[in-house]
Amino acid sequence: MSFGFAVGDFVAAGKLIKDIVSVLRTAARAEYQELILELHGLQLALNHVERLKAPPERQSSITSIKVAALTSTYVLDEFAKKLKKFEHLSAQHGTSKVKLWTQKLR
Structure with missing residues (x-):
């Protein structure tokens, strides 16, 4: 009986977590340290x-x-998509700190 998952699904989940941690580390290491540990x-x-x-x-x-x-x-993938938006904003040099903090709070 197949339930539609395989070893590759676990590998993909691991890669997704690794990608999220990478973005969090570059965004603001101290702010997200607890999330990175989780x-x-x-x-x-x-x-x-x-x-x-x-x-x-x-x-x-x-x-x-x-x-x-x-x-x-699924939850991790949605979170990663939101992080990508934030990563894009953080890369913009002209973005104000207020706008960045507003995005972080979201």
């Missing part, structure tokens, strides 16, 4: 979930856990 924790958890093994009678439970873990990629 994302590293999420990445470790996804790596552990990816490697979960179980006897055949428990396989449905493991599959459910993997599906739940991979649903986080």
